[in-house]
Amino acid sequence: MEPGHRTQGSVLMVSSAVGPSGNSAGTAQVDLHAKSTHRKLLAAGLIGSSIEWYDFFLYGTAAALVFPHVFFPNTTALMGTLLSFSTFWAGFVARPLGGVIAGHFGDRHGRKPVVVACVSAMGLATFLIGCLPGTATIGAVAPILLVVLRFAQGIACGGQWGGIALLLTESSSPKRRGFAGTFGQMGVPLGVILGNVAFLMATAVMSNSAFLSWGWRIPFFCSALLFPVVLYIQTRVEDTPEFRQLQREAAGNGQPKVLQAPLTEAIRHQWLTILLGCGLLAATNCVFYISIAGVLSYATAELGMNRSELLAVSLLSSLISTGFILWAGAMSDRIGRRPMILIGAVALIVWAFPYFWLVNTASLLLFFVAVAVGGVFQSMTYGPLAAYLGELFEPRVRFSGASLAYQLAAITISGATPLIMTALIARTGSTTLVSVFIALMGLITFGCAWALRETNPAEVRKDPQALPGVRLPG
Template sequence: MPPNSTANLSRRDSKVHAGKHGRLRAAGLVGSSIEWYDFFLYGTAAALVFPHVFFPDAEGINGILLSFSTFATGFIARPIGGLLAGNYGDKLGRKPMVVISLMGMAIFTFAIGCLPSTGSIGLMAPILLVTCRFLQGMACGAQWGGLALLLSESAGPKHRAFSGSFMQVGVPCGALLGNLVFVIVSTSISHEAFVSWGWRVPFWATALLVPVVMYIQLKIEDSPEFEALKREVSEVSAHKPAVVRAPLWQAVKSNWKTILLASGTLSATNCVFYITIAGALSYGTTYLGMDYNSMLIAAMLSTVVAIPVTLLGGRLADRIGRRPVIIIGGVGILIWAFPYFALINAANMAMFTIAVSVAAIFQSLVYAPVASYFGELFAPQIRFSSVSLAYQLNAIIVSGSTPIVMTWLIAKMDGSTVGIALFVCATAVITVGCAIALRETNPKEVRQSPTAVPGEHLHANSIGG
């Protein structure tokens, strides 16, 4: 073999790997975007349509409250889906859980679009709605950990945060798509037609997720790190299980402090995100008399801002470490909390847009490194379970409660936003404090080594993490 043929083969293999991972990133981005599109789509429908379709006998605000109570069911179900997927994902692999969760999301979201109204089948209609929403929430909860690990573990050691950020971009993309499709459909037909059948079209559009699922199933290999783990442990002892038998229990037993700290880092980003897409819109219309559609467009613009910032945050986390990026975002939220509400209180659309767009920058910096950082904090044997538990724990505590807390605080303080601004500051302090308390998985010595893998030095030869 000629002297340079090995180098040529190495470069060729590198290009092949880069091509495969580029396709994985694209599949992850599309899959995550449609998944979150499905999840947020329900929120829009719950506000605009479901009170008329599923709760027609409830008067005024009661119908909306009943509708939003079904929306909250998804947040309750997310941790359950995350824990189940984590437990089996640490045993069977990342890809099977991703395929199952994405397919489940497609099926249950499509089913919501097919549900008959209460006028057709009576009480069974809202019961079926709650059931589909619960199963949809479980699928959403199962998806995050699997897709995050599949993307980050399959990437090169110097590009894991950037690769994981492609999945994180799915949240703003999904929120943007959900609102955009609803706006297009609702403005294309009459209000009567929209309430009768038009609202179903965005739910049926989730069928586009099926080709993505089939591509991942047929063309994408499972995480090389998980496959290596199975081979490594199997070689040690033919009688020893290749994976931990009870990964969820092992994760809680050995890493409960790290799980709680990791979960805490999400506090500020989840708080600000759900204030922007829910709480601020309700406050603006109720207390400031602002136009809902105009504020919705501003919120959509903030998600457009979040997309490139999330990718930039992932790139920065590969270059300067995971914790610095999270801390920068958390400090930014802390500083911006009071100006955020001051601008909103101006009751001016330009000021409102600036408020939510700047908040989206800081919120995205906190969120960007999480997909890779959480996985790197834990040993591969219990990684899926630990990551899912950390992520979904904050979702149910902060994400689901923030709009309620905001509404309650503003009502208690006679319309003042000082209380909710202090609440945002508190979540920012929690985020920064937890990030400082956690270990850095991508320190300078790892970044400078061409072969060092982020996080590997934290749990070498450890089953418990």
């Protein structure tokens, strides 16, 4: 939040909200309704984010286990994996574009309509991937269409994160924004869990040949579950109190509270904050994508480990991470955003080499320890980020600034990480340089968090009206 900018309400209002009463009983009734409304918003944010990330990460699991056989069958195993991960990266290349487009419309027209549009687009693109014929059926057109649909997934994903994060945090009390933001952040590991469960169930009930032939499509068809969430948000949820206040101020005095070019303003006045915000995600994104995609391919192809067992380990590790994301966000409300991120970054630097020492034993138990502990440390940096990135920007450019920072990390780090990991191991025959890469990402996160200001200092935690932040000229 910015100096002098008071929150316009502690909860998101829905169309059925009751008006305030003049007596204590009426006030209590309004408070109960507000709390119920806010709980429903948190639930909708968690469910929508989980299914959205399920769609996005489902592709990563398929890229490691299925797509080399279906879309790149006439290549070597290594080349098929590299090509498959290259299409995986296409989604991350598209995410900054999605963030730019969504930020522009989200700062001008509201958070809610952007969330509805992005979630709908993600569900449709994922469903169509499940319908896509393989290379054996339609030839080279198949991988081309795969890249197009993956790109569409990336645009939708690039827009939805900022929209859901701001719906949750801008509608919460200043003292609870870290906690509220985690209901969007927890969608990431929960999406991984849903994707792994879908693949585990598919592989458990059919032969490997049937799975590679048609069974892998079933998890993609499940993306249709997003549409009830879209309907709920569209019909029951209004935009955030802060954005509606900007609209009222613009209508009341003609001031440019809702900007015509919010992205331009954000880049002009806070370009350094955007770059540093991008760096905050370096360590958490690196370890996360190694754990859910790169290491799965490495462990099955190079270490000979069982695919289903690895998916089960990934599922359990993601479940642990979910709880630590919630804890980290809540702790950032109590001790500040930066301390949690700094501690997590240091822990990931220290864990970079033990991570692969344990993985390379090919022991399922030690593999679990490596991935689970890494997940705990990266969750410490990821949990507070929904609140922190939003608070670094003024409300009228918040969607644009926060989305651009978050999605720049997608194209520079997230999508490239499995590809970089596979290439480094193929070139050196060792995982040592991958550990060096993780440690380097940890140093970047630590340095960026150190350079940025604290948005939830002690004076704010004691008095939520004393909100620090940045004001743009004009």
